Amino acid sequence: MVEFKDIVKTYDEKFQINIPHMVLNDNKIYGLLGHNGAGKTTTIRMLLGLLKPDCGTILIEGQDVFKSNKIKKDIGYIPDVPNLFEKLTGFEHLNFVSSLYGFNSKENIQYIEEFMELFEIEKDKDKIISSYSKGMKQKISIISALIIRPQILILDEPFTGLDPIAIQKFIGFLNNFINQEKRLILLSTHDLHIVDDICTDSLIMKNGQIISQINLKESKKNIIQDIFFKQLGNSGESI
Amino acid sequence: MKNILYSYCKLFAYRLNKIPKKYRLFLAGIICAIYIGLFYLLNHFVKMPLDMMVYYIVLFLTYMFFIYLPIKIYFDFFKQKKIELLFLSPVSLFSCFNFMYWKQILKLIFFAILLILPLLYKKVPLFFILFKYIPLISFYILFLYTIIFSVLSGLFLIFKKNIYQYIMLFIGTLEIVGFFLAYTIYGSRQVMGLHVMRNNLQSLVSKIKYDNHLLVGFICIDGILFLISWILYRQSYYKNDFMGSTGYNDMLSKGKKEPLNLVFVYKDFRYLIRDFMNYKYIVVTFLIFIYTLVYGKRNVNFKSVCVYLAIFISIFSFQYIIENVKNEKSKMDLYILSNMSIYKFFKQKIVANELFVGGMTFVLCIIISLLYKYSPYKICFLLFLSTCLTLVMVNILTYTVIGIEFVLMPKKITFNLVLKILKESLTAFVSLIFLNIGIEMYLFIGKKQFLWIKSIVLFLLIFVILKYSNKFTAKKFNKGFEVRNRKAENI
Numbered sequence: 001m002v003e004f005k006d007i008v009k010t011y012d013e014k015f016q017i018n019i020p021h022m023v024l025n026d027n028k029i030y031g032l033l034g035h036n037g038a039g040k041t042t043t044i045r046m047l048l049g050l051l052k053p054d055c056g057t058i059l060i061e062g063q064d065v066f067k068s069n070k071i072k073k074d075i076g077y078i079p080d081v082p083n084l085f086e087k088l089t090g091f092e093h094l095n096f097v098s099s100l101y102g103f104n105s106k107e108n109i110q111y112i113e114e115f116m117e118l119f120e121i122e123k124d125k126d127k128i129i130s131s132y133s134k135g136m137k138q139k140i141s142i143i144s145a146l147i148i149r150p151q152i153l154i155l156d157e158p159f160t161g162l163d164p165i166a167i168q169k170f171i172g173f174l175n176n177f178i179n180q181e182k183r184l185i186l187l188s189t190h191d192l193h194i195v196d197d198i199c200t201d202s203l204i205m206k207n208g209q210i211i212s213q214i215n216l217k218e219s220k221k222n223i224i225q226d227i228f229f230k231q232l233g234n235s236g237e238s239i
Numbered sequence: 240m241k242n243i244l245y246s247y248c249k250l251f252a253y254r255l256n257k258i259p260k261k262y263r264l265f266l267a268g269i270i271c272a273i274y275i276g277l278f279y280l281l282n283h284f285v286k287m288p289l290d291m292m293v294y295y296i297v298l299f300l301t302y303m304f305f306i307y308l309p310i311k312i313y314f315d316f317f318k319q320k321k322i323e324l325l326f327l328s329p330v331s332l333f334s335c336f337n338f339m340y341w342k343q344i345l346k347l348i349f350f351a352i353l354l355i356l357p358l359l360y361k362k363v364p365l366f367f368i369l370f371k372y373i374p375l376i377s378f379y380i381l382f383l384y385t386i387i388f389s390v391l392s393g394l395f396l397i398f399k400k401n402i403y404q405y406i407m408l409f410i411g412t413l414e415i416v417g418f419f420l421a422y423t424i425y426g427s428r429q430v431m432g433l434h435v436m437r438n439n440l441q442s443l444v445s446k447i448k449y450d451n452h453l454l455v456g457f458i459c460i461d462g463i464l465f466l467i468s469w470i471l472y473r474q475s476y477y478k479n480d481f482m483g484s485t486g487y488n489d490m491l492s493k494g495k496k497e498p499l500n501l502v503f504v505y506k507d508f509r510y511l512i513r514d515f516m517n518y519k520y521i522v523v524t525f526l527i528f529i530y531t532l533v534y535g536k537r538n539v540n541f542k543s544v545c546v547y548l549a550i551f552i553s554i555f556s557f558q559y560i561i562e563n564v565k566n567e568k569s570k571m572d573l574y575i576l577s578n579m580s581i582y583k584f585f586k587q588k589i590v591a592n593e594l595f596v597g598g599m600t601f602v603l604c605i606i607i608s609l610l611y612k613y614s615p616y617k618i619c620f621l622l623f624l625s626t627c628l629t630l631v632m633v634n635i636l637t638y639t640v641i642g643i644e645f646v647l648m649p650k651k652i653t654f655n656l657v658l659k660i661l662k663e664s665l666t667a668f669v670s671l672i673f674l675n676i677g678i679e680m681y682l683f684i685g686k687k688q689f690l691w692i693k694s695i696v697l698f699l700l701i702f703v704i705l706k707y708s709n710k711f712t713a714k715k716f717n718k719g720f721e722v723r724n725r726k727a728e729n730i
Contacts, residue, residue, distance in 0.1 A: 050323060073329040083324055092250060099246035100328035126257075148328075 001026055002047065002152065002184065007056035009042060009208075017042055017208035019056075024186065029178055031195035031216075031224070032188040034205035035232055040188045041080060043205070044156050047186070048077055060152065073101055076150030080157040080188075082141035084129050090116070090140050091125040094147055101148040108147075115143045118173075119166055134161040142170060153177065153185045159194065171198055196224050204231050242330055243338045525555070525599055529606060541617060544607055548625055551603060556596050556632040561640055563592060592633045600625045 002024040009017040017039045024030055034040050045051040047058055049065045049072065057064050063071045085093050094112045098104075103111075116122040119139040124132065129140065138161040145153065153174075159167050175198065177183055189195060195202055196216065202224055204212045211231055216224060258266075325335040604625050608618045 048327065050326065069329045069331050071329075072327060075327075077327055085324065088250070092253065095253065096246050096250050097324075097328070099249050100242055100325065100330070102242065102329075104245075104249070 001061060002186075003059040004047075005057045005059065007046065007053045007058065009046065009051070009053045015039070015208060017046075017053075019043070019210060022203075022210060022213075024184055026182045026184050027178060028200045029174065029185040029187060029198055031199035031202040032186060032205065033190070033192070033195065033202060033224075033228055038205040039208040040205055041156055042208075044077075044154055044186070044188060047154060048072075048075060073148070074151040076145035076148055076153045078141050078145045078153075078155045078158045080160070082137040084137060084140055084144075086130040087128065089126050089128055090121060090132065090136075093129060093140060094143055097144045098147050103148070112143070112147055115147060118169060119143060135163060135166070138162055139166060146173070151182055151184070153183075155185065155187045155189075157189055158187070159189065159191065174198060192225050192228060196222055202227075204228060206232060242328070243325060243334065247342075525603075529603065541611075541613070544611070545621065545624055548600070548603065548607070548621065549628055552596065552600055552625060552628045552632055555599060556592075556629070556636055559596055560592050560633065560636040563588070563595075589633060589637050592637055593630060596633055597626065597629045600629055 004019045004022040006021070007017065007019040015037075032040050032043070042051060046053050047060075047065065049058075052066060057066075059065070060071045060074070065071060085096065088096065091112065094116075095109065098108050098112065113122065113125075116125055119142070121136055121139050124136060129137065132140065138158070142158060145155075158170070162170065171194070174185060178185055178200075187195070187199060200215070200217050202212075202214050202216055203210050204214075204227070212227065214224070214227060255263075325338070601622070604618070604621050607613070608621065613621070
């Protein structure tokens with residue numbers, strides 16, 4: 001469970017992220033939506049402990065994310081732009097990341113290789129990351145987040161650059177992942193269809209604030225599109 | 240910290256195991272051969288006194304600490320976001336910082352040891368002298384560690400956002416201040432609050448008198464270090480230029496193609512700031528040369544000044560042209576779209592480079608002339624020499640760099656990598672040759688009469704050849720360029 005308490009983060013005295021109280025429960029996939037610059041990535045970075053809010057706390061399983069390093073072990077993060085050690089090979093990078101999280105057994109290498117096979121990059125595992133295509137880098141970024149066996153997955157535009165087959169496989173993985181005990185996914189995306197298909201709940205952000213939280217499972221199909229355009233003040237029919 | 244260390248060790252072991260045994264032996268053989276060669280060269284050709292050698296080594300280390308370290312830390316931490324990768328794992332921010340910092344220090348020490356090692360052959364006392372200065376070097380490490388850590392943390396706390404530019408400015412200032420500080424300390428000049436360092440070096444410094452050897456030696460070390468730091472800087476910096484695009488985008492957004500003026504591109508103050516960041520080292524080099532000149536004026540004769548000027552032009556052209564052409568690479572597609580021929584592009588680049596390098600050299604010449612109160616004849620000669628050399632250097636370098644960057648580089652990815660390495664090595668190697676020629680000329684100029692006349696004749700000859708070969712080379716490049724474009728169209 002993730003809990004935001006009185007979070008305020010101000011930028012340039014003009015833009016402010018303000019989340020007075022918000023709870024994200026286990027076994028749910030939250031779709032975080034909003035226009036460009038609404039504050040989605042900033043919120044995610046605060047949740048990860050990479051950016052400190054001006055005030056307030058973020059609790060993950062009751063522990064403050066800015067005070068406890070151990071809690072980070074349970075969080076897997078896929079950034080919007082892959083952040084990788086470009087000079088390492090794909091396999092080296094994944095092996096290095098899993099070692100950082102304390103996974104050092106031989107079984108772990110097998111685990112990495114299984115993921116590489118799943119995303120069809122096992123042939124390129126010994127190539128340097130800087131020579132990878134955009135999609136391949138994204139795949140490595142996704143695998144890095146998955147091999148650490150996280151309980152919470154935070155995904156910031158994870159489908160960028162992926163081919164349709166990889167997207168399908170990844171969505172399949174996410175559906176399996178959420179069915180396990182105490183798992184949570186926060187997915188930031190602009191693709192409303194994906195949110196409609198896989199998310200259980202949606203969070204819509206506007207100017208740094210969560211303006212609506214909707215349970216999608218109890219709502220009718222494609223409702224998110226109507227709500228999204230209505231909430232953000234654009235019918236989506238013009239142009 | 241333990242986790243990161245373990246992961247790095249594991250990675251290193253994995254990489255080592257990946258290299259086949261025969262290649263490992265081959266590599267070891269090459270390293271041994273290089274070292275044996277270096278032992279031989281150093282012990283047969285280097286006749287420098289031992290204390291002088293120690294002096295340069297300590298100077299080198301200090302300088303490396305001042306320049307390499309802040310740059311590397313900046314890029315690893317903020318630019319390449321390596322720290323973010325580590326910090327996402329269950330380790331503290333301080334552990335990340337600590338690890339990254341000491342990793343750089345160890346790398347630096349390792350690099351220094353590699354350089355010092357060949358000197359130890361037959362010169363065992365050198366080792367003891369160096370050993371004596373370990374406390375001093377440790378002091379530098381701690382000193383820098385404290386400064387960098389506190390200033391970066393302070394900036395981070397104060398500004399929170401837009402910190403990159405402040406860090407850039409901070410590092411730039413630190414490097415400039417660092418250089419002058421190091422120079423002042425080793426120049427046995429008293430600096431408040433730094434008496435600890437000064438006392439440690441007092442015995443050594445008392446043996447060394449400020450002379451021409453020092454001047455040349457200093458310029459050499461300066462040049463080498465600038466090249467090393469510059470290569471490092473450039474490779475990391477241009478991966479993702481956060482300062483944004485240039486004025487060319489503005490032109491396109493207006494919907495009309497204005498004639499490209501490659502000399503004056505500063506439409507906005509931001510671009511000037513951006514280019515100052517890019518050409519920071521060049522500015523520093525210029526300042527260093529003036530500084531060195533001011534302090535060396537009583538000891539340097541006219542012929543040495545000519546050589547000094549030649550060294551300046553060589554280093555300066557290298558730094559400026561490679562940086563400048565590299566900047567243009569990202570905008571190459573725009574040039575193609577604007578129907579600008581490669582020949583015109585060459586021409587404009589060469590003129591721009593000649594103007595800039597020539598302008599800076601002219602300023603230096605004037606300063607020299609004023610400082611040394613030269614006769615009009617000498618001033619004219621100095622200007623003539625610098626103009627010739629500037630033209631030669633700019634022509635050679637612009638063609639070489641443009642050729643590599645625009646024609647050869649885009650051919651194949653694997654080939655590209657090899658070329659990239661070759662290009663970097665070549666840059667360092669050629670500049671070293673220039674520096675060596677400079678020293679040789681400097682050391683023997685007093686003995687051999689009319690050498691300068693021969694040099695000028697040679698420069699003129701190269702200049703004439705270059706000017707006539709302009710069109711021919713441009714045509715060749717143009718052809719290569721067309722082939723590349725056709726291939727791209729086919730794809």
